[in-house]
Amino acid sequence: EPEVTQTPSHQVTQMGQEVILRCVPISNHLYFYWYRQILGQKVEFLVSFYNNEISEKSEIFDDQFSVERPDGSNFTLKIRSTKLEDSAMYFCANGQNQETQYFGPGTRLLVL
């Protein structure tokens, strides 16, 4: 079964630093998503991306966040100036349509 992969698996950063989380999606799956899950809490939708543009975003996805597909395959989430409360697990998900999503293993981000 094809898999979504994410790098790095863990990242520790200082408050105020920029981080870039990377996702390698399943080939030919054109719907992309980022979610976060703060420890002990529910999974929260951040943004969906289709046809090289954002299709939906949540209130969490403010100006500090951005997404792009820099080389037409990888899918990245950038946090410009991290805050303590950005510490969470960040999941990339990918699907052939809006219904079925395959999640990557996540990047655990810790902001100190």
Added chain:
Amino acid sequence: RKEVEQDPGPFNVPEGATVAFNCTYSNSASQSFFWYRQDCRKEPKLLMSVYSSGNEDGRFTAQLNRASQYISLLIRDSKLSDSATYLCVVNGAGGSYIPTFGRGTSLIVHP
């Protein structure tokens, strides 16, 4: 009222038991419904979609009740490997096509 609500549990059941979870949603215009499974510190994995007519996949049965705005998941003949958190996901709960996750119901199956 929360958009998607689940009983957090834990549901502690012996092997072989039948267990059922419910999930309620607030937006009657919600479009599609899913159950995911999440193991500790792992990513969510799609278990099954939920249709108005109900659907079954082996030991798992999902039902949707639009009138009462809830979905259910029934697990028959529980296995130790069923121990996980079960996440209810509703698309369109916030009025747009955004997946909203419940906090999950924890299931522990013991020998």
